[in-house]
Amino acid sequence: MTILWVMVIVLGVTIPVLAMLLKGVLGAARSITPTVGAISGVAAAASTDLDAVIALVTTQNYISQVVAGLANYGGSLAVALPDA
């Protein structure tokens, strides 16, 4: 009979402890959800911002043309100006 009462006491202590632990886990899980939503929004915005990256190819072509023009200009200067 005594052991039954001991079990009652143990279970009575276990219930609030278990409730507290489960509530903590649920709270942590619920706090992750809005963070994931925020990350998703930022990732979408970042992905949109990177739409202009493809223009780097055009920039690369322009830079190649500019450097080629500079090379031609330098070649002309090399002919036009006397050496030191």
Place this chain on the structure above:
Amino acid sequence: MELPVAIILLFIVVIIAMLALYLIATIAELIKINAGLDQVLVKVGEIATKTAPVNGVLDAVNTTLVAGRNLLEGLFVQKAGNDAAGLVESAFPGEGPRFLQRVGRTGTVVPIGEDYPRGAAILNSLLGVAPAPAAPAPVAAASGPSPSVRQGGRITLRGSSAPSSASSVAEPPSEPGRLSARGSRPWER
């Protein structure tokens, strides 16, 4: 049924119900998190796809720019000779030693000064104009060059006076044969 047994059974039922309630709620939240992470994964994949060519493009751009810079610096050394580093130092203080290091030369960098007479003479000879006066009068500058005599210019590397107003910053050359390197460095804007 004895009282302790009934209480134990009641506690067990409460524990099971509590476990079920909280775990189901937690599972629901984890499902939401999973769905959100799926969306994030898609967006991150887009970012990775869009940024994939950046390294190659930037490497190519840098290679092209370095080649152009080396070409122009080589030409500069060829044409200006020992004056090259001094010219760079006069136009952009502090750049002379780095220029020497880049072109693989050693020595002391001596600034040329405000004007570069040799360059002005070469430029004036190419333009077929007379050398510029040492200090052009403001009245003459305002009236413009004479139609019969073309005045040559000067190559000014730095202004002699401290900048005092906004009008002194990076004025475009208005005289023939005049080059000005005043103002801030373009790559530092």
